[in-house]
Amino acid sequence: xxxxxxxxxxxxxxxxxxxxxxxxxxxxxxxxxxxxxxxxxxxxxxxxxxxxxxxxxxxxxxxxxxxxxxxxxxxxxxxxxxxxxxxxxxxxxxxxxxxxxxxxxxxxxxxxxxxxx
Amino acid sequence: xxxxxxxxxxxxxxxxxxxxxxxxxxxxxxxxxxxxxxxxxxxxxxxxxxxxxxxxxxxxxxxxxxxxxxxxxxxxxxxxxxxxxxxxxxxxxxxxxxxxxxxxxxxxxxxxxxxxx
Numbered sequence: 001x002x003x004x005x006x007x008x009x010x011x012x013x014x015x016x017x018x019x020x021x022x023x024x025x026x027x028x029x030x031x032x033x034x035x036x037x038x039x040x041x042x043x044x045x046x047x048x049x050x051x052x053x054x055x056x057x058x059x060x061x062x063x064x065x066x067x068x069x070x071x072x073x074x075x076x077x078x079x080x081x082x083x084x085x086x087x088x089x090x091x092x093x094x095x096x097x098x099x100x101x102x103x104x105x106x107x108x109x110x111x112x113x114x115x116x117x
Numbered sequence: 118x119x120x121x122x123x124x125x126x127x128x129x130x131x132x133x134x135x136x137x138x139x140x141x142x143x144x145x146x147x148x149x150x151x152x153x154x155x156x157x158x159x160x161x162x163x164x165x166x167x168x169x170x171x172x173x174x175x176x177x178x179x180x181x182x183x184x185x186x187x188x189x190x191x192x193x194x195x196x197x198x199x200x201x202x203x204x205x206x207x208x209x210x211x212x213x214x215x216x217x218x219x220x221x222x223x224x225x226x227x228x229x230x231x232x233x234x
Contacts, residue, residue, distance in 0.1 A: 004159075043206060045160075045225035091159055104150065104173065105223065107159035 002027045002094050006108035013082055014116050020067075021077045021111050023092030029053075032096050034068065035105070036077045039089040048090070051075065079113075087115045119143065121226035123209050129232045130199055138194045138229045142211030149192050150210040150223060151184060160208060166192065199233045206230050 003026045013019045025034070036048040051059045051068050058066050063083075067076045079086055092108040122141045130136050142149050148167045152160040162176040166186040177183070181199075186192040196203055210223040 006159075043208075043228045043230075045208065045210075047222060093160075104162040104165055104176070105152075105160065106162070107152075109159045110157075 002029070002032075002096065002106045004092050004094050004106055004108035006092055006111050008111045009109070010112045010114070012114040012116060015082060015084060017082055018078060018080050019082055019113065021079075021090050021092075021113065023075045023077070023108055025073050025075065025092070025094050027073070027094065027096070029096050032094060034066075034075045035093040035095070036064070036066070037091045037093060037107075038086075039091065039110075040087070045091075049077070082115045084115050084117060086113065088113060121209055121211050121224050123207075123226040123229050125229060126227065127230045127232075129234060132201060132233055133198055135195065135197045136199055136231065138196075138207050138231070140192045140194070140209030140211075140226060142190070142192070142209070143224055145189075146211035146213055146224075147189050148212045148221070148223075149186055150212075151192070151194050152208045152210065153178075154206045154208060154228070156205070163194070163207075196231075199231075201233045204231055204233045 005024045007022055032053045034051045038046045038048050049059050049061045049064050051066050058068050063080045065078045089110045089112050091110045094106045095103045124139045150165040151163040153163055154160045164172055164174050164184045166172045181197045184194045206228040208225055208228040210225045212221040212223045
């Protein structure tokens with residue numbers, strides 16, 4: 001079974017600083033997808049960024065980037081120039097592809113990130 | 118277009134009562150997922166439906182939990198004889214699901230907060 005571990009329950013940084021959230025996972029699969037989701041107080045889950053395991057290049061989306069280390073099974077999220085609106089719970093998640101195209105997400109426990117003015 | 122909607126937004130019930138939670142997926146999405154999020158925790162997979170295939174019920178925690186889906190539309194999650202440990206946010210997500218691709222993004226609803234007193 002796949003597991004996802006986020007070892008930082010809470011983090012806090014000043015606005016405009018860079019912050020890195022950690023995630024490790026365990027799987028015997030070779031092909032899979034990894035994600036970072038953001039959950040603000042509204043409870044809405046928002047996909048921030050995704051990484052396909054067969055791609056060596058780290059994914060980037062504007063201020064968000066990942067450091068994907070497949071051998072180490074590590075998938076960290078870096079937020080540059082942090083903004084007050086980045087305050088939220090962040091979840092790391094894993095999916096094993098399914099030939100039918102539907103898959104269940106496996107989530108970590110989350111990191112509560114607070115950006116201070 | 119409309120996103121995934123869930124009703125009710127909040128539900129308070131007494132221990133031992135049955136509850137029904139509703140999810141309206143995005144039109145055209147063939148896959149529908151239910152997840153549970155306990156306070157301060159990550160999301161746990163409960164069940165997913167995809168087209169006419171048998172649902173994957175592997176995440177349902179007990180036989181008090183059941184779910185139905187009518188065609189490719191509305192789904193209802195039913196919890197019978199509710200217990201205090203059932204208190205959580207129940208999130209629904211939907212996605213396209215087709216064998217021509219390994220992954221389709223899951224779009225989440227705002228969730229139903231269930232409180233069992």
